[in-house]
Structures are given as C-alpha cells and as structure tokens.
Amino acid sequence: MGNACGGCCCAAWKELRHRENMNFDRTTSQGRVDYVQAFGTGRRWVSSPHKFLALRATLFLLMMSVLLWSISLSAIDNTAEYWLIYLTHWTLIIEVVYLGCALFTTATLRSKVLERLAENLPPTPGSSTKMPWYVQVTWMLRAVAL
Numbered sequence: 347m348g349n350a351c352g353g354c355c356c357a358a359w360k361e362l363r364h365r366e367n368m369n370f371d372r373t374t375s376q377g378r379v380d381y382v383q384a385f386g387t388g389r390r391w392v393s394s395p396h397k398f399l400a401l402r403a404t405l406f407l408l409m410m411s412v413l414l415w416s417i418s419l420s421a422i423d424n425t426a427e428y429w430l431i432y433l434t435h436w437t438l439i440i441e442v443v444y445l446g447c448a449l450f451t452t453a454t455l456r457s458k459v460l461e462r463l464a465e466n467l468p469p470t471p472g473s474s475t476k477m478p479w480y481v482q483v484t485w486m487l488r489a490v491a492l
Contacts, residue, residue, distance in 0.1 A: 386455030
C-alpha cells in the first residue's frame with residue numbers, strides 16, 4: 347500500500363522541515379529561486395510577458411467581478427450581515443487578494459523581464475537582488491490560495 351497522497355505530502359514535509367527554506371532568499375530543494383522568472387513570466391502556454399500580464403489582469407478582473415456580484419446579491423437579498431459566515435466567501439476574498447498581488451508583482455517585474463529578453467539573458471538563480479516584500483507576499487498568498 348503506497349502513499350495516499352502520491353508522496354507529495356512527504357516531499358512537502360521534507361521541504362518545510364529545513365528551517366532555512368522558510369527564508370525566501372536561500373537555497374531550497376529545487377535550487378535557488380529566481381523571483382523575476384518565477385513571478386514575472388509565464389512558463390507554459392503563455393510565454394510572452396505581455397500576454398502573461400494580460401492573463402493576470404483578466405483573472406483578477408474576473409474574480410473581482412464575481413466577488414462584487416456575490417456581495418451585491420447578498421445586499422439585495424438582505425442577507426449581507428451573513429456574507430462572511432461562508433468559507434467559500436473567505437476563499438474568494440483570499441483568491442482576489444492573491445490575484446491582485448500577483449498582478450501588481452507581474453506588472454512591477456515587467457521591466458526586468460523585458461530587459462532580460464532584450465539582452466537575451468538566461469534566468470540567473472541566486473544572483474538576483476534581494477526579493478522585494480511584494481514578491482514575498484505574493485509567494486505566501488499563492489501557497490494559501492492553492
């Protein structure tokens with residue numbers, strides 16, 4: 347009988363067990379993190395920085411409209427005082443905050459991404475400057491939202 351989670355829980359525990367992995371500027375089991383590549387560009391089917399920023403903006407606007415629709419529907423039904431008792435609404439708030447932070451991070455890192463593309467520079471894990479606070483917030487919210 348194998349692991350019920352396919353080994354992912356064991357890998358996550360192994361990663362978190364090392365206290366230095368909680369510092370976003372240190373080496374992890376996946377190597378040194380290049381935050382410009384991780385949060386400034388898409389890696390799969392959206393490789394263009396312009397399209398990736400447009401995708402982030404679209405997702406944020408879509409989820410923000412769902413949040414506003416949900417709140418307004420509760421206000422119309424006179425149940426607004428009960429809106430926060432539902433876990434799905436808390437999750438929606440966290441998702442919208444994450445998407446807003448991700449949009450801000452991608453827009454802020456856009457100049458560095460375009461500079462790397464213009465100079466044809468490869469990702470440079472470990473040589474990036476200290477990770478800005480907004481990237482750290484986005485990273486933490488990503489883990490919570492997922």
